[in-house]
Amino acid sequence: MIFQPVLNPLLIALLCAPVAVVAIWVLVRPRKSAGVPTTDRRALAGHRALWALRLLLVLACFAMLMRPGIPGGATQTLANDTDIVLVVDTTASIVAEDWGDDEPRLDGIREDVRALVDEYPGARFALITSDAAAELRMPLTTDTTALMGSLEVLRPEVTSQSRGSSIGIAAPLLSETLASAAESSPDRSRMVFYFGDGEQTADTPPESFASSAKYTDSGAVFGYGTAGGGPMRITTGGISEQDGGYIQYQGADALSVIDESNLEAIADQLGVEYAHRTADAAPVLPEAPSMTTDYADSGEVGNVIELYWVAALAALAILGVELARAALLIARLRRLRAPRRRVGSRNREDSRPRH
CATH class of the missing domain: 3.40.50.410 (von Willebrand factor, type A domain)
Structure with a gap:
């Protein structure tokens, strides 16, 4: 495996490490402090799966910035005398x-x-x-x-x-x-x-x-x-x-x-x-x-087969999941905020005297 980082590896680590630490802490913290009822195991599993995907997204970004590759590729060149x-x-x-x-x-x-x-x-x-x-x-x-x-x-x-x-x-x-x-x-x-x-x-x-x-x-x-x-x-x-x-x-x-x-x-x-x-x-x-x-x-010039695109595809898939989840939450929030009128209150309003 060969790495050709786009930035200094230490800088890449400093950018990705804090976000990864937060994701790991949310995954391993006790159930009571996770913000999900301990009796709702399904909700707790979904909560942890979501943060596991976010941790995977951070790792995918880290991999892209490190630009991994394997030797063995070749580029055909022209030699015209x-x-x-x-x-x-x-x-x-x-x-x-x-x-x-x-x-x-x-x-x-x-x-x-x-x-x-x-x-x-x-x-x-x-x-x-x-x-x-x-x-x-x-x-x-x-x-x-x-x-x-x-x-x-x-x-x-x-x-x-x-x-x-x-x-x-x-x-x-x-x-x-x-x-x-x-x-x-x-x-x-x-x-x-x-x-x-x-x-x-x-x-x-x-x-x-x-x-x-x-x-x-x-x-x-x-x-x-x-x-x-x-x-x-x-x-x-x-x-x-x-x-x-x-x-x-x-x-x-x-x-x-x-x-x-x-x-x-x-x-x-x-x-x-x-x-x-x-x-x-x-x-x-x-x-x-x-x-x-x-x-x-x-002749042929030695080259490296780039693999960063694999991490890019993984990051794109995770972002798609996040966007779909955000769209569902927005739709649910709009339904909760929709005004609801009771029949009794509407009848009382109709019975008020009009001037």
Whole structure:
């Protein structure tokens, strides 16, 4: 038997012991002081049975707080020997509203990353964002909750600070991240996924991702946007996504248009496939590299089979008995308090003279 108390055992004992002592004292005290006629043995037996149930309730609560269990349980875990680096374009154009029903492109990226997490359970994920500069937002980790949380709060660069950006600005940081992962874990495979619209607004040619190809076993480049383009809202760095109006160009809403040739060039440099993403189709994801451990052969972690639920069921049953008894006593008390009129008194009232 193994115990995993939710509180210090001494504190649990101090909470339960006084109530248990009172219940035991009521059970063992003499009949005359029990408040029940000594001649009514049935009532006395019922009285003691009630307090025995209350003592059992205290013991059940004590058992629940001590959290008993037995060793021998096991939890199946996933061991995926894959590192996945996500590169997300966070320039102003990533919120252009041409995804689905005029939603921001960033919403589509979030949906696709969620599909990635479901497709490669147990993998380690890293997140890199790129706008005017590249930043490693989250190093390699298996905490996918943190990954999705980072994407939910992700916002594009402030519009007033935008001075043009290169779609390849994250290339050096990506190569560095992959090289570090390959050095620390050479037996793990590596995948790269690039998310963007391919718009090059800097005056210089985009940097090449070719230096990352030797570390990349698989992955994909996903393109977002349409040929017709979508308007972009002004971002001010506030909490709300509806901070201002739309970016203007020559008296009209500026439109961001996807550049698939640039995205295809990035895919060629990384040695992966390119795919144009739309809201009406799920992403086609590559199979995990051959170096990935088979999910079915993952290890098992020792665990404890919890038994506190047995005590919880006992406590629930006793509370049900107490509630039923209380309901009966209330009903009986209401009947005793109901007014009763005698026939004679009613006749006397009727015979009184009326004025």
